[in-house]
Amino acid sequence: MCTPAVASDVVRLQPTESPVETPQVPPPFGQHQWDTILRRQRSRPKDGKGVKSSSLPSIFVNLSNIFEFAGWGTLDNLILSPEDLDHGKAGIQAVRRARLLGQFTASAIAGNAVLGSVFYALPAVVAISSVYAPISLFVACLSMFLWRPIMEELASALPINGAPYAYFNNVANKTAALICASILVLDFLSTAVVSAATATSYLSGEVSLPFPAWVGAVFILILFTLLSLTGVRESARLALAMLSFHILTMVVLMIAAAVHWAHTGNELLRENWNAGKASSSSGVARQIFNGVCLGVLGLTGFETTPSYVAKTKTNVFPLVLRNLHYPAIVLNVILMTSVLAIIHLPDITSGANILSLLADKVGGAWLRIWIVVDAMVVLCGGVLAGFVSSCQLFEQLAQDRILPQLYLKTMRVTSSPHISIFTCASFCALLYATAAADLSLLSKMFSFTFLCTMATFPLSLLLLKFRRRRLPRTPHTPLLLVFVTMAVSAVLIAGNIAIDPTTAGYFAPYFIGVFLIFSVTQNKARLLRFAFWFYDHHSSLHAWRFTKGWGARIIDILAAMKRQPVCILVKGDEIHVLSRMLIYADRNEVTSCVKIIHFTDDEKGVPSELEANAKILDEAFPQITIDLVIVYAPFNPINVVALAHRLNIPPSLMFMGCPGKDSPHKLEEFGTRIITS
Template identity: 30%
Template sequence: MGRSESDPLLEFMYPGHGSSSILDIGQGENGIVGSSSNGNNSFNSLTYQNISENSPLIRNNNSANSLVDHNYNSPLSSTSSSCGKSEILVGTTNEKMDLTGTEEAKVKKIGGSGEHKIGQLFATAICGNDITSSIFYTASSCTLSAGKYAPISLSIVCLVLYLFRKIYGEVGSALPLNGGAYNVLLNTTSKQFASVAAALTMISYVATAVVSGSSAMGYLHSLWEGLDVFWATIILLGFFALLNLMGITESAVVAFIIFVIHMVTLCILVFGGFGLYFYKHDWTILINNYQDVNPDIPIGPDQLPCDRQFYWGQDFAYCIYFGFGSAMLGVTGFETSSNFIEQQKKGVFPKTLRNMWAIVTFFNPLIGVLALCYLPTCSIANANSDVLAQLADRIFGKWFHYWIIIDAVLVLSGSVLTSYVGFVGLVRRMALDRCLPQFLINVNPLRKTCHWIIILFFLICSSLFAIVKGQTSTLEGVYAVSFLGVMGLFAIGNMLLKYKRSSLRREIKSPWIGVLLGLVAVFLGLIANIIRNTSIMFYFGIYFSITIFVIMVMFTRARLLKVVLFFSQIVIWWSPQLKARVARSIGDSIKKINSQPIVFFAAKDDTAYLNKAILYIRDNEQTNWVKIIHCYDDQGESIDNFSQNVEFLDGCYPKIRIDFIKVFADFTPSTVEKISIILGVPKNFMFIACPKEHTGSMVIPLSLGDFGGVRCITH
């Protein structure tokens, strides 16, 4: 087969021949005897009952080291290797695994870390704090762009959000796993392209946490002038890091309290404001605003007069368009729920989308109108994030002005909490997929939380805030581009899901026209923000490049080590012993990276079909070991062609070991769970082609999410 390599330093590149074996997890007295490609018919017996989560055969994380010490006699160890004197890989050669008479295995999702599931109210509160906190600056920024037409722009955004409610809902129904846009693109495109969405989402969360935390402490500074905003922001970020270390349930309780206070505040503002307005019958300010009267009002040192505002003198379409671009930033946080979907109870995810849409649709346009009733357009545009406080002062007086400030501190702080929750869910999923370092998925045994991710997020946000010296204006532009980019990629992912994964079952379906309109709307909003301030692309490019660089290093670390190996053999010319020692060390590191086995559940023996799966794995996963598994429930079914085709492909790819395992059982979530436990392969490294309603014995019962993380990789 051409697997041997004369240079022992390069033996790590050739993992050896594949094997053929049989696994019986059906009912019956006897296991099915299988054969190995090396002709050895002696079998080791292994029962499902003997395997526990503490077994040395089970890998509890994805950094599975498949290198076996020569003194370790594993029942799954390969009996031969073409790698000379190198350590052999744990394989599936020559074993008989008897799982007869076992109960169905409980399916565990890959992203679950043992935390309690949260319900509709708590999940809505976590997301709602983020999306409703934006009203503190959206009313002003939208008026700055649209002037008196701001309520119209805000209403158009609500229509766009309704489209995305369906778009997000369909994806979450078909693929109920953490990761958001990353998750849907991972199951419809390549891992590299999915990582672009992940990078945008991470940038969005970091920018949100820093900007919201700084804004919250800025509001608090207006009440307590002795407060140091810089250190107060760092302390706030640290407080929510500690809260997240305690667990998502405890975090959700705090988020819910903040959310309730904020909803009560907005209701008092809206209902009380309109009630007093219609009671007093003073229409002067509203009429002047719509007649473009330039009021004689004092202008601050950093403020512009009315006739120099962006909207002044522009036509209806111009104002509506750029107002729409600004108003799109008023729905940031809508994507958060999809990044911790596995921590939500069943059926909660679409309800959180509905609740967020309803809240935004009710409050944002009404507050835009209310502001025009009480404040001149120019004053609203100059108010920045202080517009609601000024509005409260005009309606109820100073006491409500202070109330709004306190509410702003709370809800903007809640937005920081939302960023933590979304970031943790996304990074954990990426670490499970080996897109990020594996230590990030370590779980605190006491609170079942991913402490390294939480600490990392705190350090990133704190250091970034220190780098910009507390001036977050540059981050606001980065925040705008990354958020709109994530929404656009989510719409693209939904279209790919419809085209490539149309047979996946889902409870919610978004019409094609709705997805296309949503994508166009987001693109137009992104263009509007870039035209308004072209410099945001420069800053966005810096942050995006750094983030994507870290991810790409993880993708190419095995290749980078090969480059290091090549140059080390040139540089270390004076000492053959040192050269060999360095080569062995680097080779072992590469072998460890590539030794994570990948499972592909094959429904048919077509060579082109199998080859397509292997090509995807080769191009997207860092591995040199593929296990092709075929589940069948008919003992009379001939699978000779399967073995021959797999053996043929095994010879075509000398740098990939391809095993073939026959499983006498239906393809069900329980079967997949048992195989995952026995082989020690996490389910996010178990792939299938997109199944039809009935593909042989492979039947999808409800959705791909029922399998707990198995991925679709081919069309």
């Protein structure tokens, strides 16, 4: 439809000239930019009611535009009540009180997994690298020096629980975060299965069990499922006590081995070396490299340390990594060398419990029993840690509305997340059964899963440097080190595949299965829309007895899912920033209601174009109701938590831009997600 030209835009012709039609020049943008906007906005209902419409026909044959188009947004001015502010203060105090873990208690939570890994790492490495096992373990432990500055910078920039899933959720999108969450689920549950299987293996190697070893592993998994249902939580003090007992046990074993070695000399070490050394330099390199690829089992547990960084005291995280790294080097290398110096090589590779065998050689039956008890205690602690970590991840995924809200429900008496616990137990049973209870295969897959998890850290830091470079943090890891770590991760993963391709073959279906489940739950609205489209275009389904009324049910389910609003916390009124944040919410969240939140005080006031731009975007996104909420309060964590209480919207569904180095507030206290640079 053409618009008539105004008089000032018509070029007048001289009488002597022929009447040539001149094209009309549109008026400058400044003359009519508000005319079009205001004309369209006048058609909106003033009370915000009514449904947006479009001249484009709906893709649904038998449904009105109400299904596809949301209502018009409104402008609200809000003042937080004293009750809201009290709730905000209580929430921030709870976050600050949670930072109670010192360097030793924080180290103990992951320390049982890291230092307890000697029970399954040493047999796996010596089986493949023979007498070069101490070298392989030493090189594998040294590789952690690449990851430590990367993990420290990430924890400094994003001191929030749930890493590395939380990192990708703040530096990328939900699809990337779901890939990371799928790997984490496999890592946590592999920890539980391998720990249970290793504990049973140690016990069956010492006493004659009246049942197969796999039955004992299943019994341990069932036992800890029941313990988890009773409400047992991971206690830092209990973990510290278990770790202290384990360290004492290992120190006694190393001292006894050193004394025995001093009395017997190096004759057996030379004999083992001559019997197990490779015939060529290429063979030596291959055995050492294969041992390094599996030697990372001695570092399993490091990937869990950032998942509870919000509970540690300030500047403690680097000390935690240090406290775990150096003992891991000492335990793995010294114990492996002592085994080769004291036990004959055929006995080492026979599949016996090499640490209990070492204890029997250097101390007798009493030390052997002590080692077995220590193995059972530490490894069972690994089973519980795997369950607890998985349940915490499921809870976070449910809060982000990736998993159903059923995962947030707890039992009345014990307050345990029973749905999450049963999910963990079922997956552990599936993992153990499909591996045919083969501990060697499970250990290899565990090593592969651990490496995939560790590979996410340099990748997330690279994305953080590129997309969230304004975040204040120390230290600043050189880009070269990030790329080197990514390359090392790729080489170690490829090495594990080369050692045994079935490892990746077992990992792939589990990863694809978990990721597909998460993808379905994340994209459930799109799948339901497709289901309704299919139902709508086949009239025969409308009359069939079993499918009659399905359309109304699908609409009700979709409406219920989209009823939960999300919030966008904005500082200014730049429309390109607002549109980017809205596009993120539209692509990553299931919602038809977005609230643009701006905190203001008497000094700064409201940005002049914020209301107009919000109305433009409300028209540009017909599938979303965009409300503008002006909160008359300063922008700080207390008021954000108070607003979440007032609007009944969890902070995990509130999004904000990246804070700069001059921000006076701590990021972890907001509890929100960063979605723009």
